Amino acid sequence: MHTMLSSISDVYKSHPLFLHHKNPDLHSLQELPDSYAWAPSLEDSHHHHHGHTLSPGDDVVPPVIDLEDPNACVLIGHACKTWGVFQVVNHGVPGRLLDDVEFAGKSLFSLPPQQKLKAARSPDGAAGYGIARISSFFSKLMCDVVVEYEEAMKALAEKLTWLVLASLGISKQDIQWAAAGPNNNGQDNLKDASAVLQLNFYPTCPDPERAMGLAAHTDSTLLTILYQSAISGLQVSKEGAGWVTVPPIPGGLVINMGDLMHILSNGLYPSVTHRVMVNRTQQRLSVAYLYGPPTSVLISPHPKVVGPSRPALYRAVTWHEYLGTKAKHFNKALSCVQLCAPQNAMFAEGNDNHKNDNSNNNNNSVQVG
Numbered sequence: 123m124h125t126m127l128s129s130i131s132d133v134y135k136s137h138p139l140f141l142h143h144k145n146p147d148l149h150s151l152q153e154l155p156d157s158y159a160w161a162p163s164l165e166d167s168h169h170h171h172h173g174h175t176l177s178p179g180d181d182v183v184p185p186v187i188d189l190e191d192p193n194a195c196v197l198i199g200h201a202c203k204t205w206g207v208f209q210v211v212n213h214g215v216p217g218r219l220l221d222d223v224e225f226a227g228k229s230l231f232s233l234p235p236q237q238k239l240k241a242a243r244s245p246d247g248a249a250g251y252g253i254a255r256i257s258s259f260f261s262k263l264m265c266d267v268v269v270e271y272e273e274a275m276k277a278l279a280e281k282l283t284w285l286v287l288a289s290l291g292i293s294k295q296d297i298q299w300a301a302a303g304p305n306n307n308g309q310d311n312l313k314d315a316s317a318v319l320q321l322n323f324y325p326t327c328p329d330p331e332r333a334m335g336l337a338a339h340t341d342s343t344l345l346t347i348l349y350q351s352a353i354s355g356l357q358v359s360k361e362g363a364g365w366v367t368v369p370p371i372p373g374g375l376v377i378n379m380g381d382l383m384h385i386l387s388n389g390l391y392p393s394v395t396h397r398v399m400v401n402r403t404q405q406r407l408s409v410a411y412l413y414g415p416p417t418s419v420l421i422s423p424h425p426k427v428v429g430p431s432r433p434a435l436y437r438a439v440t441w442h443e444y445l446g447t448k449a450k451h452f453n454k455a456l457s458c459v460q461l462c463a464p465q466n467a468m469f470a471e472g473n474d475n476h477k478n479d480n481s482n483n484n485n486n487s488v489q490v491g
């Protein structure tokens with residue numbers, strides 16, 4: 123975990139980001155500060171899609187897949203093609219561990235602001251605070267829970283990656299960088315895969331219609347495992363349906379396809395654009411496990427999904443390089459590595475149709491590792 127995190131952190135040495143840390147005490151606000159209000163265009167888009175998202179009896183939500191279902195692989199393939207997101211149950215992560223990480227995360231965010239500021243992410247780092255720096259803030263419980271949670275997420279992320287790839291006809295032997303290394307006892311581990319654990323906290327907001335929890339984006343990952351606790355807020359963009367709320371289900375985990383899976387699948391499994399709305403009465407915690415390959419391995423459209431009728435749409439990139447591109451071009455990153463013009467509307471959808479300035483996200487987040 124150390125080497126992974128340090129190599130992801132390396133990305134930001136050349137892309138320092140000077141975010142302000144002067145967060146007001148968002149818990150006590152009666153009114154939305156102007157600096158948090160989104161432009162009217164965005165406000166329109168809230169309303170524009172409301173009818174689609176919230177109409178009664180609307181059962182258009184991402185599929186929920188039972189990982190113990192023998193047909194899980196086929197169901198996952200279908201979900202990836204049509205939604206780019208699905209929820210999993212019977213995933214093997216104990217409900218007790220989800221409760222623990224939620225409790226630990228909430229304790230962390232309820233620390234006095236001054237204490238949290240001590241853990242501010244440095245401008246040129248990826249992590250909000252390193253293990254060493256946070257240790258003084260937390261009980262041992264927090265560290266134990268995070269370590270245990272990361273282990274459980276890593277195992278689930280590997281399993282899901284293989285299922286997603288298998289649904290494309292790609293097997294373990296077809297992925298060189300995933301080959302068993304000297305240290306993993308011949309197990310089918312994704313050798314040196316990298317990951318970031320991100321805790322997101324969304325305070326209640328007096329004016330949720332005018333504010334945004336987290337701006338529309340795709341994750342720069344192979345896939346992301348998201349625990350969204352019991353409070354809704356996550357929405358995914360679905361062609362023809364607009365913004366669709368992903369309803370929290372007890373013990374469920376949300377799986378997002380990221381840009382690297384988009385590239386690896388040659389656009390067959392598009393990365394899903396998603397955002398987070400804030401809530402007037404309930405604060406919300408989410409825990410995202412952002413999962414990718416070893417940071418220096420080249421990822422390109424896999425030969426199994428490339429052919430004469432389907433040329434490679436993206437050039438090879440490492441996760442390291444791609445994170446740099448994302449840091450510079452945000453939602454246009456995917457088109458920066460695109461090789462030729464999209465061949466049909468499905469690919470024309472792109473990921474820059476929600477380009478927003480995300481500098482005033484109404485969220486606090488922190489990465490631990």
Ligand SMILES: C=C1C[C@]23C[C@H]1CC[C@H]2[C@@]12CCC[C@@](C)(C(=O)O1)[C@H]2[C@@H]3C(=O)O
Nearest residue numbers: 130248318320339340341342343412448
């Ligand atoms: C490994 C990653 C993936 C990162 C960048 C880096 C560390 C933090 C991740 C997130 C987490 C929150 C959304 C996002 C869009 C963000 O701003 O930070 C993610 C981003 C990405 O998926 O591009």
Ligand SMILES: O=C(O)CCC(=O)C(=O)O
Nearest residue numbers: 320322350356398408410
């Ligand atoms: O809070 C959520 O539900 C989503 C968070 C998210 O998209 C992220 O951390 O990348």
Ligand SMILES: [Fe+2]
Nearest residue numbers: 339340341396
């Ligand atoms: Fe995300």
